[in-house]
Amino acid sequence: MRTLKAGREKRRAWERAHRAKNVEKYRAKCRQYYWANPEKGRTRARAWYAENQEQATRKWREKRLENLEYHSARVRQWNRDNPGHASAYNAKRRHRLLDGRSRGVKAEEWTAIKEYFCDLCAYCLHPLRLERDHVESLDRGGLDEPDNIVPACKSCNCSKGKASLIEWMRRGGRVTRAFLPANVGVVRAA
Numbered sequence: 001m002r003t004l005k006a007g008r009e010k011r012r013a014w015e016r017a018h019r020a021k022n023v024e025k026y027r028a029k030c031r032q033y034y035w036a037n038p039e040k041g042r043t044r045a046r047a048w049y050a051e052n053q054e055q056a057t058r059k060w061r062e063k064r065l066e067n068l069e070y071h072s073a074r075v076r077q078w079n080r081d082n083p084g085h086a087s088a089y090n091a092k093r094r095h096r097l098l099d100g101r102s103r104g105v106k107a108e109e110w111t112a113i114k115e116y117f118c119d120l121c122a123y124c125l126h127p128l129r130l131e132r133d134h135v136e137s138l139d140r141g142g143l144d145e146p147d148n149i150v151p152a153c154k155s156c157n158c159s160k161g162k163a164s165l166i167e168w169m170r171r172g173g174r175v176t177r178a179f180l181p182a183n184v185g186v187v188r189a190a
């Protein structure tokens with residue numbers, strides 16, 4: 001019994017060492033297995049993701065921020081490869097913006113809003129490239145007007161999506177104290 005156990009452990013140690021020495025080979029093997037049984041792999045990946053969603057999102061976000069240029073370039077390339085998609089999306093968005101409900105936001109108003117928020121993302125306070133976030137999303141009837149616009153980094157803007165502030169907060173959105181809905185109206189009056 002003892003020798004059996006010792007033998008098993010020895011073999012495991014050897015396997016570990018072998019694996020460490022041949023990482024690339026094992027990865028290739030894993031990849032090969034994955035593509036031979038994609039559904040199996042995907043089911044496993046989905047189950048893992050459901051269990052570790054928060055960790056996965058955080059990791060993904062960190063990785064993205066580390067390689068911002070790479071990811072932006074990829075998005076640009078995808079848009080070039082799929083010309084219909086982006087323009088259809090933009091057209092739909094423009095149509096919503098110009099549906100007559102909203103008067104829009106002038107360039108100088110946008111500048112004033114950004115200045116008001118010290119050129120930081122209103123949610124996470126990162127000085128990344130800022131986008132206009134509609135606090136109440138356009139899909140929910142929010143207007144494309146200064147009262148409803150705050151600067152947000154792409155990460156926050158994407159994460160918030162169409163959710164309301166409350167929904168986003170419940171989901172772990174990074175709403176900081178710097179962002180108080182009462183602040184938004186001040187920008188317009190100024």
Ligand SMILES: [Zn+2]
Pocket residue numbers: 121122123124125126152153154155156157
């Ligand atoms: Zn942000």
